[in-house]
Amino acid sequence: MIFYNKLAATPLFQGLTNSDLTQIIGQTKFSFYKFASDKTIRNEGEPCRSMAFLLSGTARVITYSDDHGFSVEETIAAPYILQPERLFGLNQRYTHNFIANSECDIMxxxxxxxxxLTDEFVILRINLLNIISTLSQKATRHLWQPSPDNDEGRIIRFLKSRCSSPVGKKTIRIKMTRLAQETGLGRLAVSKELNRLQERGLLVFSRGIITITNMEKL
Structure with a gap:
């Protein structure tokens, strides 16, 4: 019954009837794994051959720039699907590192x-299309937003556009010179704006690490 409820709570299986879920459970092979705190669940570059669900616990998601010059760390909580868009398409490999924060159950x-399943159950097919479409829309939306007309806005836009979720704690590991390069600002201007944001309690930065406790307040 516990597994049934967890399955019904995941975005992919929402809206299915009790009869549908019972049929799916009876006809589908599920694999289950436990990951202790600080254990790696998935690595960047690892092939995505199955759909992985975080059923319980929390995990860190670390995303690197292509040259690994900087990274963004976020937190996810169950229920959550690990990069479902990577199961299909041109590049079928994970682009994030997923590391357990607490004991995690993965299905x-x-x-x-x-x-x-998507062939047999229309609702499940629609759910999958909605999940992938939403991810695609979020990824492209920020490209069409007006460019900020001040230094603070440029820094905030850079930070927000690199995050998968607009809320929660974020840890960005980036050198001041790289942040200046990415935002088109001078190093002194970047330092000045980060100090101002820190004085307002919106972030903390030191030695190449920017910590944002509540992204939604930035």
Whole structure:
């Protein structure tokens, strides 16, 4: 019953009837894994051959720039699907590192079973399309937003555009010179604006690490 409830709570299976869920559980192979705190769940570059669900616990998501010159760390909580868009398309590899914050329960469903289920259950197919479409829309939306007309706005836009979620704690590891390069500002201007944001209690920065406790307040 506990597994049934957890499955029903995941975005992919929401809206299915009790009969549908019972049929899916009876006809689908589920793989279950436990990860202790600080253990790696998935690595950047690892092939994505199954859909992985975080059923319980919290995890850190670390995303690196292509040259690994800076990184952004965020926190996710169950229920959560680990990069479902990477199961299909041109690049079928994970682009984040997922590391357990607490003990995490992970459930996996093989790609072939996902394809079978989306063929058999229309609601599940619509759910998957909605999940992938939402991720795509979020990824492209910020490109069309007006460019900030001040130094603070440029820094905040850079920080926000690199995060998967607009809320919660974020840890950005980036050198001052790289942040200046990315925002088109001088190093002195970047330092000045970060100090101002820190004085207002919006972030803390030191030695190449910017910590934002509540991204929604920035």
């Amino acid at each position: 996996e469903i093989d790609k072939n079973d996902i394809l079978r």
